[in-house]
Amino acid sequence: MAVGTTHHTIVSTQSHLWNCKNSRLDETTTKVGLVSIRSSSPGNRKLGLVCSSGSKSSIIDPVQLPSSGKGYHSPKRSSESSLILIRHGESMWNEKNLFTGCVDVPLTPTGVEEAIEAGKRICNIPIDVIFTSAMIRAQMTAMLAMMQHRRKKVPIITHKESEQPHSWSQIYSEHTRKQYVPVITAWQLNERMYGELQGLNKQETAERFGKEQVHEWRRSYEMPPPNGESLAMCADRAVTYFKDQVVPQLIAGKLVMVVAHANSLRSIIMHLDKLTSQEVISLELSTGIPMLYIFKEGEFLRRGSPAGPSEASVYAYTKNLAQYRQKLDSMVQ
Numbered sequence: 001m002a003v004g005t006t007h008h009t010i011v012s013t014q015s016h017l018w019n020c021k022n023s024r025l026d027e028t029t030t031k032v033g034l035v036s037i038r039s040s041s042p043g044n045r046k047l048g049l050v051c052s053s054g055s056k057s058s059i060i061d062p063v064q065l066p067s068s069g070k071g072y073h074s075p076k077r078s079s080e081s082s083l084i085l086i087r088h089g090e091s092m093w094n095e096k097n098l099f100t101g102c103v104d105v106p107l108t109p110t111g112v113e114e115a116i117e118a119g120k121r122i123c124n125i126p127i128d129v130i131f132t133s134a135m136i137r138a139q140m141t142a143m144l145a146m147m148q149h150r151r152k153k154v155p156i157i158t159h160k161e162s163e164q165p166h167s168w169s170q171i172y173s174e175h176t177r178k179q180y181v182p183v184i185t186a187w188q189l190n191e192r193m194y195g196e197l198q199g200l201n202k203q204e205t206a207e208r209f210g211k212e213q214v215h216e217w218r219r220s221y222e223m224p225p226p227n228g229e230s231l232a233m234c235a236d237r238a239v240t241y242f243k244d245q246v247v248p249q250l251i252a253g254k255l256v257m258v259v260a261h262a263n264s265l266r267s268i269i270m271h272l273d274k275l276t277s278q279e280v281i282s283l284e285l286s287t288g289i290p291m292l293y294i295f296k297e298g299e300f301l302r303r304g305s306p307a308g309p310s311e312a313s314v315y316a317y318t319k320n321l322a323q324y325r326q327k328l329d330s331m332v333q
């Protein structure tokens, strides 16, 4: 099956990327499966809708986050940056339908294809710094995606676990330094710890404990699985890390990519989109689909999933991205 077709199938079986409770599933959007999100508190936020036909997608109505002054404050108020979020490609335990959590499982060949396809979709979007979890499935995805980037910068993992690996990995050429993208790995972005469900089959667990109980363990905000982390506990570390380490990079004008996991990213998206604990129950992320946010004047503006490197709508939103793409077009590859 062609890579592009694989993506469409995956997304449409899972119905959506951002699908919140009470969301309206528009028939015309199900092909790539993105739907609008209705806010539970009317007037708080406008709907964002990405719709698709064939292999193209475009954004109809960008999300407006509240302009209540609660956003991040940047010293350079006019600065604008972008944030790409990607859930890793299919892992060997996704394929077997096993609870994975903090077990460090690699990608399947399909996951490798998904990562490459994700890279093609974002190959015109500049990336200055990459954050991944400490897990191999996220790191494989980040590296494979970067192989597709037109700028051909080399992603290099930054080892800061102690002084020695850090000092032993210094780069002594200014020219070479300009040609790399630092990859910062952080356990805080790891998948939620699934406790005693890790390694169990999801279907068999639902049969044993009941579908509703298992759904609550998997999707509710507050309820942890037995001896594992709830989404709230996962958010405590993942969102804290995001605020402490990722946001300062964006404020400094850096273009950032974060490659992580279904639930660590659900907690981050819940924060970015200001979803309630009810709304986040229905938030599902497909493997290997990039999601773009523009960070502007201290606010995150969700821009959907770039369908391909030449998708005009992604670049139409920001002058910087458009200029960067023009520059890439004019460069001899």
Ligand SMILES: O=C(O)[C@@H](CO)OP(=O)(O)O
Residues within 6 Å of the ligand: 094, 098, 099, 100, 101, 102, 191, 194, 218, 262, 263
């Ligand atoms: O098993 C896991 O670690 C996660 C992600 O694959 O499962 P869930 O579908 O419950 O988010």
